[in-house]
Amino acid sequence: MSKLTCDVCNSDNIIKQDGIFICQNCGAKYSVADMQKKYKQISVNSEDENINKTKSQAQQKNKKSKSIWITLLWILIPVVVFIIGVNLFDSNKSGGVGSNSTPVVSSLSKNNNGNTSSQSTEEKIWVKKAYVDEFGDETSQTYLTCDILIGTFSNSATTNSSCCFKMLIDKSNIAIIILEYGYSIVKNPYSRGTEYGIQVKSEDGRIYKFYGTMNDDRIIIDDKDESSFLNVLKNNYSLKVYIEEYDTPSSSYNFTIKRGNLNEMLPSVNR
């Protein structure tokens, strides 16, 4: 996995304030689009597996060798990011990503335009992927996955820190994966599942409440709620999502998800 770190100082203490992300260490500013770009540049897609995670031993083994690579990447990526950051900072002090000047402003305004429904073509944020079998071969079972969503999370130790989200949809389940700071995947530490409340605000301001359960490392929206959740998503250009642990609310998560090309893609996973 990758880290959402500051280009200038390599800190991961990046917090959302007044709609933009600000590095708490050096003050560098990033728009949501910037954060998304950062994530894409260094992203390693490792968690697009079965929504329900029925893994075979072969896959487990695969994971182990993968995790060695991931460990190596964790060591390498911050070094590379740091070198790039230092170069940017040195070569372009007035216009670099870290300065309070134009790049941030221009990408912010671009982002604002994108949020109005003036765009005629639906963004292709959903893609179809196939599950693989024990041999690593693609099966006929498919699921949809969306671009990484950038939002925030808060707990007793931090407020509005940057957070990545990913949503997976297959024939019978909808899952949400949460990566705090862009790299720390949220897992359920208990032997029983953890219940989450998922509130969704539509464009007309209506709030819908759903529930989900995390057994392993993703929230699966409860069976009774998943078709209505999908309907709300299908009928809104974008949705604001607020997730909170249900029993002991210690962590909360905010992000916005766009419908994009979802309606066009759903039939391909038998929805």
Ligand SMILES: [Zn+2]
């Ligand atoms: Zn910084």
